[in-house]
Amino acid sequence: MSERICILVRHGDYHQLADTPSAHQPFGLTALGRQQAAEASIAIRQLIDTHGWSLHTDVHSSSLLRAWETASLASERLPECKRVVTTDRLTERCVGSGANLTRQQITEAVAADPRLEPLPDDWKSNSHFRLPFIGAESLMESGARVAGYLTETMNHIDAPGQAVLVFGHGASLRHAAHHLGVLPFDQIAKLSMFHARPVALSVSSTGVWRHVAGEWKNRLLESKQLD
Template sequence: MAKLILTRHGQSLWNAVNKFTGWVDVPLSERGRAEATIASTKLREYRVDVVFTSKLIRAIETAVCILTECDDICGGKIPIIQHDDDDPDWKGLDNYDNPDEVLPIFTNAALDERYYGNLQGLNKAQTAAEYGADQVQIWRRSYDIAPPGGESLEDTQARVLPYFNETILPYLLQGKNVMIAAHGNSLRSIIMKLDKLSGEEVAKLELGTAVPIVYDIDEHGEVTHKVVLDL
């Protein structure tokens, strides 16, 4: 039985000032790093074999903090970010004598937050005052309605799920424990699949910053148990 750990990134500097972030590459706030540290303590009884994150720094920071604040999670392995194969400046493990000591962290844009288009950088409260709170909620949480110039959750899911099915799921089917540190909407895309949610149901789904969700995944890729570590 494999474990799949989903963790939204900790609070970012733009979360802290209530701005739409999307693909803007904003780092964690002090609170966000503290949230990731707390998440690490909640996960200390778990062992991780492989990690996936988006390309955005707030997700990468969250993953690294979780893995390094509590060494037990790594099971004695060293977490190392695996850069793209076509980047010649970041090779270096070719001659490493013990690859079993490495806990790989793979980054991929398929796991990036949804693109918020014309809303990126705008204050959420001010945007609600201009367009109406109901309209902004539709842009933020509906399944198939995109914000102006941006992606809907359906659009986001169209890039997230192929990557999940083709790259991440095979590790789970091999019995490997996987952690994904990503974003509210890329994770909602995965949770919609795992929990078999409708578009209406996923619209009501809220994910807290750096709150781990742990799934037990059987050899057929089916969920047998789920727990949210929010206490």
């Protein structure tokens, strides 16, 4: 086996402010989320054993609390994993100075600025749209950021069949998968990720990525999940 493995895990269920599109909310896991995180280790172990992979000692996580808690609870049940490395580069899409405002407050802030055009109806789900706020990024930009981190991380792995755990967020991970050539663009909006359930990608010695294990979630259009 010449390929290296990158196992992506979305955080568990977490506390959220109502009708607030920012995915940078600084809150931790719910009781359900903690249970999901603990159970993630079972699914990860099954993947590892089924495919004959080995786990890297370093676990990578978004710096947001819910991702770190998920990574910590899962990895403490996996004896091969020795430390959790956190980074802002794995966080969800940033809405900049509009962080933690409600959807209505964001709309009103844009409408009150005479320099700005009204927001499009699909601004939150449009992969290419970036809010006109300082520090904001589009979903595609967040995916490029995450894809860059994943690529750099896996470039440091030289053992064939070695798997690296990465805990992050649904939207930025899906968009990263697109940038890596794993998901066609028209599939991004149709798919999501289950809370704390692994999706494994492989990367070849020539840098070709592909989906090798774990299921994407069919995304309901009426879902109100923020990431």
